[in-house]
Amino acid sequence: MAERAATSTRRCTVNPLIGREIEGDEVLPASVKKKVLVAGSGPGGLYAAYTAARRGHQVILCEKESEVGGILKSEQALPFKHEMYELAGTYKLLAEKAGVEIRLNAEVTKEYAEKEHADALIIAVGSMPLVPPIPGLDGENVVIVNNYYLEKDKVGEDVVVFGGGLAGCECAIHLGMEGKNVHLVEMRDVLAPDANVRHRPLLLKEIEKYVTVHTGYKGLEVTKEGILCEDKDGQKVLVPGRSVICALGQRSRTDVTEELLDAAPFVRIIGDAAKVSSITNAVYWGYHAALDI
C-alpha cells in the first residue's frame, strides 16, 4: 500500500485521502478491536495513531521527548514554515479527540513494548541527523539544522550553511531574511534536487536573493573562520562564516527499529524510520499501516 501511495500523482501533505478519492473517504471500523502501540509522535506516528483510533482500536502513542511533533518541531523557528509546525498540534488534537492515549517522555524499548502486550506495534521512530566525521563539525560554532529552533542564539551574523538539501536551503533563506550574511556549501552541482517540483523554482529564487551559493564544493574541515573546502579543480578555498549550520541529511533510526521488530504480533515500520523521506510519505504510510491492522 505504501509503495502505491508513494507513486500516486496528486497528493496533499496533510491529508492522505487526496488523490485517492475514488477509493472513498470512509475509515471503516475494524471488525476486531485491538490494542495498538505507536512508537514516535512525528507526523507519521500521529496520523497512524489517529487513524487506528478512528477505526475503534485502543491506541497508545508514546513519544520519548516531552512534546509531540518529531522533526515538525524544528519548523517553529522559520516564520514561513510555522504552519508546518502547527500541523503537529492539529494532528495531536485529532488524535486526542479520537481517543488516543498520548504518553510523553515515554521511550519505547523492546521491554516496554512487550510489557504492554499490544496486538500491533507501529514503529514511527523517525531519523537522526547525519553528522559525518569531518574535523571541526563537533565544534562549539556548529548548530545542527534540526536544533536551530533551540540554539538560534548561538548563530552569529556571518553564517555558512553546510548542505544544500531542502532543510539547508530553507534555513539559509531564513537566515538571509534575518539580515545575516549567508554562504551555502554544497558538494553536488544542484540545490535541493528532491524538493517538490512546484516548490523548487520558488525556493531557488529566494536563494538567489539571500544566499551566496558554492556548489561543487566539498567541505573538508570546519574552522572558527568558516568551512575549508575543495573545489572541482582540487583548489582549497575557505568559505567564510563564524557560525556553521550542519544540514547534511538524515539517517533512519535502524537500531531502534531492529530492537522493536519482534515486539508484537503485528509490526509495521513507517515514515523516516523505514526510509528518510517527507512529511507526505510519513503521513500516507502511517494512514495505511493503521488501515491494515
Ligand SMILES: Cc1cc2nc3c(=O)[nH]c(=O)nc-3n(C[C@H](O)[C@H](O)[C@H](O)COP(=O)(O)OP(=O)(O)OC[C@H]3O[C@@H](n4cnc5c(N)ncnc54)[C@H](O)[C@@H]3O)c2cc1C
Ligand atoms: C530541518 C528539516 C526540515 C524538513 N522540511 C520538510 C518539508 O518542508 N517538507 C517535507 O515534506 N519534509 C520535510 N522534512 C522531512 C520530514 O520532516 C520528515 O520526513 C518527517 O518528519 C518524518 O516523519 P516521521 O513521523 O517518520 O519521523 P519524525 O518526524 O522524525 O518523528 C519521529 C519521532 O519519534 C520519536 N522517537 C524516536 N525513538 C523513539 C522511541 N524509542 N520511543 C518513542 N519515541 C521515539 C522522536 O523523538 C520523534 O519525535 C524536513 C526534515 C528536516 C530535518
